[in-house]
Amino acid sequence: MNLLLHSPILAIAIPLLCGLATPLISKFGKNVRDLWVTLGLLFTEFLVLILTYDVISNGIRIYTLGAKFPAEVVLTANFVPIRIILELDAFSVVMALTSVSISLIAFIYSLKFIKEGTAKIRYYTLFLLLVAAMVGLVFTGDLFSMFVFLELLSISSAALVAFYFHKGESLEAAFKYIVFSAVGALMVLLAIGLIYGQYGMLNIAALANVLKFSFSDKVALVLLIVAFAMKCGIVPLHMWVSDAYGEAPAPISAVLVVASQASLYVLFRISFTLFGGLPTIGIVAWFIIILGILSMVIGVSMAIIQNDIKRLIAYNAVSQVGYMLLGLGVGLAVIKNVTALNSFGLVAMEGGIFHIINDAIIMSLLFLTAGVIIYKTGTKKMDEMSGLAYEMPFTMVLFLIGALALAGLPPFNGFVSKLLIYESTFRFNPLLAIIAILVSILTLASFVKIFYSAFTGPRLREYNKVRDTPKTMLVAMLILALLTLLFGLFPNMVIDNLISPAAHALINQLKYVGGVL
Amino acid sequence: MGSSVNLFLISLGYRSGGVAPIFTNAPKLKMVLPTPQALTLTNIVIDLAIVAFMLSLVILIYKRYGSLDVRDGRLKG
Numbered sequence: 001m002n003l004l005l006h007s008p009i010l011a012i013a014i015p016l017l018c019g020l021a022t023p024l025i026s027k028f029g030k031n032v033r034d035l036w037v038t039l040g041l042l043f044t045e046f047l048v049l050i051l052t053y054d055v056i057s058n059g060i061r062i063y064t065l066g067a068k069f070p071a072e073v074v075l076t077a078n079f080v081p082i083r084i085i086l087e088l089d090a091f092s093v094v095m096a097l098t099s100v101s102i103s104l105i106a107f108i109y110s111l112k113f114i115k116e117g118t119a120k121i122r123y124y125t126l127f128l129l130l131v132a133a134m135v136g137l138v139f140t141g142d143l144f145s146m147f148v149f150l151e152l153l154s155i156s157s158a159a160l161v162a163f164y165f166h167k168g169e170s171l172e173a174a175f176k177y178i179v180f181s182a183v184g185a186l187m188v189l190l191a192i193g194l195i196y197g198q199y200g201m202l203n204i205a206a207l208a209n210v211l212k213f214s215f216s217d218k219v220a221l222v223l224l225i226v227a228f229a230m231k232c233g234i235v236p237l238h239m240w241v242s243d244a245y246g247e248a249p250a251p252i253s254a255v256l257v258v259a260s261q262a263s264l265y266v267l268f269r270i271s272f273t274l275f276g277g278l279p280t281i282g283i284v285a286w287f288i289i290i291l292g293i294l295s296m297v298i299g300v301s302m303a304i305i306q307n308d309i310k311r312l313i314a315y316n317a318v319s320q321v322g323y324m325l326l327g328l329g330v331g332l333a334v335i336k337n338v339t340a341l342n343s344f345g346l347v348a349m350e351g352g353i354f355h356i357i358n359d360a361i362i363m364s365l366l367f368l369t370a371g372v373i374i375y376k377t378g379t380k381k382m383d384e385m386s387g388l389a390y391e392m393p394f395t396m397v398l399f400l401i402g403a404l405a406l407a408g409l410p411p412f413n414g415f416v417s418k419l420l421i422y423e424s425t426f427r428f429n430p431l432l433a434i435i436a437i438l439v440s441i442l443t444l445a446s447f448v449k450i451f452y453s454a455f456t457g458p459r460l461r462e463y464n465k466v467r468d469t470p471k472t473m474l475v476a477m478l479i480l481a482l483l484t485l486l487f488g489l490f491p492n493m494v495i496d497n498l499i500s501p502a503a504h505a506l507i508n509q510l511k512y513v514g515g516v517l
Numbered sequence: 518m519g520s521s522v523n524l525f526l527i528s529l530g531y532r533s534g535g536v537a538p539i540f541t542n543a544p545k546l547k548m549v550l551p552t553p554q555a556l557t558l559t560n561i562v563i564d565l566a567i568v569a570f571m572l573s574l575v576i577l578i579y580k581r582y583g584s585l586d587v588r589d590g591r592l593k594g
Binding site for chain 1: 522552553559560563566567570571574575577578581582
């Protein structure tokens with residue numbers, strides 16, 4: 001059996017099956033269970049890695065489910081592709097690589113972070129389902145299976161938000177999240193129905209080829225954008241983010257960040273690939289840019305006034321999504337104008353995509369360090385913490401790396417991607433770049449607040465008996481910190497090999513269409 | 518809301534006088550489109566899962582607070 005040929009579907013199927021088999025495997029003892037989940041995730045990571053290598057060097061890869069030759073498309077007599085098709089281009093593999101790697105690191109962290117008991121089995125099952133949903137969402141080339149993976153993502157992540165179900169707050173957060181997701185998913189389904197009713201097909205590439213941009217297509221576009229903007233937590237639909245990220249266990253908050261980035265992927269896939277030919281795409285792009293600016297400003301100003309350490313980081317996550325929207329929105333705005341696209345549009349998109357990866361790394365690092373602080377002190381309130389630098393200098397250094405990288409200071413990776421965004425948006429519209437820089441400064445201010453109230457100050461007596469941080473948690477954070485530094489010191493390596501192909505894949509709509517037809 | 522979207526999907530694929538799209542021993546008449554029906558079926562199943570999950574959350578919230586009234590003050594909504 002050719003592994004590479006079948007790896008697109010295996011990358012979805014392995015975590016799915018592995019997750020559903022976990023309760024059964026757990027009967028053999030907890031070491032077997034941990035080994036099983038680790039092997040499943042490592043194998044998924046391996047599959048995504050070989051796929052990334054293959055797609056970046058050989059171009060788009062197709063997988064038709066249930067076909068005799070899966071790498072080819074099954075067409076009907078009038079050239080309509082049938083069966084569910086997975087379509088992988090450079091942008092999807094980069095996103096899949098980010099999601100699976102962050103999930104793997106978050107899993108290493110949760111080996112010791114989540115306390116033993118039957119709930120840990122459910123935790124692993126849901127965790128693997130979430131990984132499968134993320135990979136499926138970025139690999140699928142079909143609108144309806146996109147909807148199915150979106151629902152799988154919603155249910156599994158909402159259940160993980162409610163993981164501490166003895167606490168009322170996390171139940172409420174999960175309830176709010178699932179209500180938002182369910183309404184959003186129905187909007188997606190309605191939009192899919194509107195599109196299917198007109199063209200009789202669901203494949204994204206084939207649709208992009210025949211789309212006539214009628215009135216109901218535009219209605220469908222609005223419904224899709226609103227629903228996916230809600231899923232990635234953009235202002236004004238950000239209310240669930242602070243609750244869900246704040247109340248979930250720390251490794252889950254890290255995975256939720258990449259899960260919302262998978263929704264961001266779909267948002268861009270729809271606006272670039274499916275509706276890229278829309279004559280008024282510029283208006284859509286400005287809509288995305290304005291949403292991005294709103295998220296940046298409102299997210300960071302809400303972050304500054306928080307007292308709960310995880311809610312503060314969660315609001316910063318909202319404001320960072322704004323940067324990605326800004327970068328990719330500027331690219332979308334000039335997609336019709338070739339000279340502008342080549343001079344700064346492409347750079348803006350590279351910055352946006354690089355910031356997706358960087359934000360995934362930095363946000364996870366920050367959530368994981370916050371998790372260590374909560375694990376050791378047992379409180380989330382910053383005014384109850386003091387002098388933690390005496391107890392955990394190592395965590396403090398890691399936290400500082402994360403905070404400085406998020407604020408965009410050299411030599412960390414946040415600096416590189418933010419600089420790319422500033423440079424290019426300045427040439428598009430100077431005002432946008434100025435707002436973006438101001439938001440960065442406010443981001444730093446919000447982290448200075450955590451740093452001063454939690455790490456400095458007098459040493460509190462009650463921390464004399466704090467628990468030691470388990471090694472696995474430290475290893476997970478250390479990997480993230482090293483990646484932060486590595487991507488900051490050698491950005492060209494990442495941009496040339498991963499980001500630039502991804503940005504080109506996103507712009508080149510015809511290539512995506514040509515992959516299927 | 519879920520049901521209204523389902524109805525919309527079913528009506529999309531409906532052809533008047535059509536029969537159920539079962540290929541094996543159906544008479545050779547007009548059939549209604551099978552794909553929207555598959556979509557609807559999937560959506561019904563997913564809806565069921567979501568409603569079940571929501572209700573279990575509601576039960577847990579009620580156990581925790583003894584009330585589901587948002588005006589209670591303890592529920593932050």
